Amino acid sequence: MTTREHKKQAAPGIGPEAEAMVNHEQRQSDYTALEWFSRHGARFVRVATWNAKVNAPGKQPIEKCWQNKPLTLMDVLAHFKNGENVGLLCGKHSNGLCLLDLDDHLQEFLEYFPGLQDAPILLRRDAGNRGKIVLKVIGEIPQSKKWNDVHLEFLSTGNQGVIPPSIHPGGTAYELVNANNPPVEYDAGRLMHICEAWAAWRLDIESPAASAPIISNNGRGKPSRATRDFLEFGAGPHSRNNRLYIAACDLNGCGYSQVEAEWMLLPVWGRMSKSDKEAKATIASAYSQARQPSNPQAFDIGSAKAAATAKDASIAVNDEDSEDDSQALPLHASMPALPKIANLTDAEIKQGKKAGKFVDDYIAFAMKDAPMSPTIFHQTYALAILSTAVARRVFVSMGTKEIYPNLYIMLSAPSTLYTKTTGYKSAMKVLETAGLSHLLLPDGVTPQSLITELSNRPQENFQNWAQEDKDEWQKERLFSAQRAWWIDEASSLLSWFQQKHLAELKNIVLKFYECEPKIKVSTQIRGRETVRNIYLTICGPTTPAALRPHLKTPIYWTDGLFSRFLLVSPNTAPVRVFFPDRFPVPPALVKHVNQLMFERLETPKENAMGPTSAPPAIEAKITPELKSRWDKYHEAMFSLIAKKAIPEKLYASYGRFPEKAIKIAMLLAVSDWVRMAKGSPLVIQPVHWFRAQEITEGYRASLHRMIEDASMPVxxxxxxxxxxxxxxxxxxxxxxxxxxxxxxxxxxxxxxxxxxxxxxxxxxxxxxxxxxxxxxxxxxxxxxxxxxxxxx
Structure with a gap:
């Protein structure tokens, strides 16, 4: 619901006095917008009424030194009830709430930056193409700034903006749309980047004759926006070197020498706490062959109309080019650096690579079977296979809580370029060949039948089944509630959550993640059903197009849904590789999964007299050193949240990264334990944590890539x-x-x-x-x- 839905249209043809009277009467009982601002930390300013005898009626604060007099909602209610207007005191007094004021082209702005379409916006019914976007600035708040030529203004500390349900001097009430959503969060650098990009684009449209030609520098092309962003802002210290590689390829394509590329890129890499040796090797790889520039217009000189004098050309070098920046301009800050307290040394990272040999063996197989799927996808599928095979039979104890290594995973990549379904099928081949089909929920399982599948209760038409199907169902009963839901189009699960008749499904999935010993569920058709010793792993690929709308759904961030998922996106550019020759799944890979499932971990015994008992579980022991490292990683995530280094909607995700890291460490440890002599204790060693933290940091970076992608024009x-x-x-x-x-x-x-x-x-x-x-x-x-x- 938006506050607009509470309003009634004024009768056509009435003047501003009569319309203002109608709006005044309506607003007396409507505090929706003011309450929304108050909930998000706003402080207010008393503003003159719409027809006051002052220089700026409806907009002028009535108190001296109002900039330093933040008022609460209770402070302004009496003023509001007397028919006066109210303003938002922008900036530091209002928990970072600021306004981006567009006096024209609001709709075009929202089309250019779709990530802002769901942001709360202040509008008037009689001025649909102008409005103020409500933002929350995290970190240092920049000063107010105007871009007069494009009718854009950023209202920060020391400024105020009139907010609903105040009345404009023309008699029309202000409205707040998208009031169900929180304010969009930005840091100062990215916010100013957005404004500057918009200003440059508008000026280019409105003054085509004066638009600067794209000129080369001594025969070189102009690097893409993404490369220039990387040179200016860099990336988090745990970013993989793909961004460096792409930037180096672009510079190569633009005609820069390898020495020049090193001179430009090595300082950026150093700021990211990376070694020069690694960077030089990556740059050398980028220069190992001829490359094309990322910007197709890198060498364009511009039209004859734009032929300029030497003076014009000198200006053009510093102006924004006519390249379409929309696809390269992320609207959210890059991943913040991991605080030093949790950083791993190069030696520890090297040690960690020795842990979890199964993951490396699986990647080697999958890269041959699905060579166009990214390595991070194959790594993730390897962990999901291990998670499926464990089936609630390994845990870590912390206090009174038991942590099991089940995972919720959603992998997102464009169709064709990354052959995501081919990579998914490689994982399914291993599961089926290893004899784990009975742990998989059946194809076509519906949300309604999910609970029944996880219980020991047979389907109503069970007696009509073929004997083979009955035998398979009976085999599944030993692990009835310890299952894996592998979904070829994983975003369909999110779509189900939005259907009214499946409203409870999301809450059930949220509860299942915690692996409770018993959950009672009541459905209209089947009545009450009990699921015991639940352990659910979810894994499947999707596309950015299918996932992007859900990433913009605020409730999925605030209710903890997305915080439970590993959201995985490619960290390398797509590579074309032709189909491999036919070959079998490596027997050693199958044997390893089979041994974990059927030999090293105990299978529960069937109980003919009652419900199946819980699968016998082994506690994975934690060394003191590992516990200390886990604690430091937890402290690092807490620090990033406390310092507001990330958007508020990511707080829950960051809060769960330490738990995900220990789950991954547990899977690496149990996989290595299979190779040890029988009777050996299951211990999570520091090397398992080293690799688990590196993997988790890769998923943290992946989360930010998805957020950036969801904010980019489409x-x-x-x-x-x-x-x-x-x-x-x-x-x-x-x-x-x-x-x-x-x-x-x-x-x-x-x-x-x-x-x-x-x-x-x-x-x-x-x-x-x-x-x-x-x-x-x-x-x-x-x-x-x-x-x-x-x-x-």
Whole structure:
């Protein structure tokens, strides 16, 4: 709900005095917007009424030194009830809340930066293309700044902005839209970067004759925005060297020598606490062959219209080029550096590489079987295989709590480029060949049947099953609640959560992550069912297009859903490799998983008289040194949260990274334990922690990549989707909105909202028309058609 939904439209044709009176009466009982601001730490300013006899009616503070007089909601209520306006005291007094004021082109701004479309925005009904975006600045708050030429202003400490339900001097009430969402969080550098990019783009559009040509420097091309960002901002110290490699390839393609690239990149790498030796090797690899510049217009000189004088050219060198920066401009800060207290030495990282040999063996197999899938995906699948095989039979004790190594994983990569499904199938081959099929939830399992699958209760039509199916079901009962849900399109799970009839599914999945000894669930159809000794691992790939809308759903961050998941994205550029020759799954790989499942960990005994007992579990012992390292990593994550080095929505994710690290360490340890003599104790050694922390840091970086990707413009992606819609409407008679949503599997939640948004835009652009079609019988239906070109 937005505060706009509480308002009623004023009668058409009334003047500002009458409209203001209507708005004044409506707002007396509507504190929604003020309460929203107060919840997010706002402090307020008393502002003159809309028709006051002052220099700036409706906008002028009425008290002297108001900049240093932060008022609470209770302080301004009496003033508000008297018909006066209220302002937000921006900046440091309001927990970092600031305003980005666009006096024009608001809709274009939101299209250029889609990551801000869900941000809370202050609007007036009579001025739909102007408004103020509510932001929260983390860290140091920059000073207020104006970009007069593009009607953009950043309101910071020392400034105030009038907020709802105040009334504009024209008599119209201000409104707060997207009031269900928290303010979007930025650091100062990235916020200013956004503003400067917008200003440069608007100036380029509004003054085409004066736009600067792209000129080379002594024959060199101009590096891409991503490369320039890397040179200016660098990345976190635990970023992998892919960003360095891409920047070096771009400089190579732009004509810079290897020596020049080292001169430019080594200082950046040093600021990231990396060794020169590693950087030089990466740069040398980038210069091992000819490369193309990342920016296709790197060597463009510009049109004849823009031919400039030497003076013009000298200015052009420093101006933004006409390159489309939208795909290279992340709207969130990069991953913050790991505090020094938890840093590993080079020697410890080297030791850690010796732990978890199964993971390396699996990666070697999977890179041959699915060579275009990224290594980080194969590493993740290896951990998911181990997690599946453990099946709640290993744990770590902390206080009264037991931590089991189940994992929730979602891997996201563009289709084709990273062959994500091929990599997924490689993991499935290992599981099935090793005899672990009985641990997998069946294909096509529905949310309604999930609880039944995890209990010992047979399906209602069990007696009608074939005997083979009955035998398989009986085999699964020994591990009925210790299962793995491998889903080929994992984002479908998130879509289910948004369907009304599956409202409780998300809460159930949240509870299952904790591996409780007993959970009682009541369903309308099956009544009460009990799941005992739950252990659920979830793993599956998806695409950024499918996942991106869910990453913008605030509730998934605040209720702890995404904090439970490892969100994994590629950390290397895509590479084309042709299909491999046929070869079998390595027997040693299969044997290792099989031994872990059936020999080293005990299988529960069937109980004909009652429920199956819990699988016998082994406690993995922790050395004092490892516990100290775990503690330091926990302290590091706590420090980043306490210093507000990350957006607030990531607090829960950061809070769970230490737990995920110990789960990964546990899996590495139990995998190595299989290779040891029988009777050896299961101990998580420091080397297991060293590798587990490195792996977890890779997943921390992956989380930030996904956040950045979710904030980037998606024009190309929408273009492909538009073509799909138009093609379907041209070839199918199922052309109502409902039928189209059904065929595209976009019936609910953010996916349906995205479909309706694109359809409405196509109608406004007159690409489509929507007509009411009447049949001889039955009700009429609104149907969509592709508009024919008059000149065709």
């Amino acid at each position: 024009e190309n992606e929408d273009d492909d989707f538009v073509e799909k819609i138009i093609s379907r409407l041209q070839t199918s008679a199922r052309n109502s909105r409902r039928e189209l949503a059904q065929d595209l599997n976009m019936m609910a939640g953010v996916q349906r909202e995205r479909l309706d948004t694109i359809l409405n835009q196509l109608l406004r652009d007159e690409v489509l028309i929507e007509q009411e079609i009447r049949k001889e019988r039955g009700p009429s239906t609104m149907r969509l058609f592709v508009k024919k070109n008059d000149h065709s």
